[in-house]
Amino acid sequence: MACRECERDEFWHKLGRCRGCMLGCALIALLSGLIWRGLGADGSVPALTALLFLLGSGGLLALHLLVWSWRRLTGADRQHDEETR
Structure with a gap:
């Protein structure tokens, strides 16, 4: 992938960013x-x-959107941006 987040090893750091x-x-x-x-x-x-492929890809999308919305609501996205500068 082309972005910085996708090049990281940790799975949880990639979600929603x-x-x-x-x-x-x-x-x-x-x-x-x-x-x-x-x-x-x-x-x-x-x-x-x-159907199994749909459930897997839809589940991954739902997880991305859930983490993205959580980061937006808690402000964790802004905190991460300040730490990486």
């Missing part, structure tokens, strides 16, 4: 949802595989 990562997660979740609906959204193996 990189807009590019969040947009990528949203795009992957949208595409997997479309694939799941396109496969019929039934109990077939390809549809269930697409």
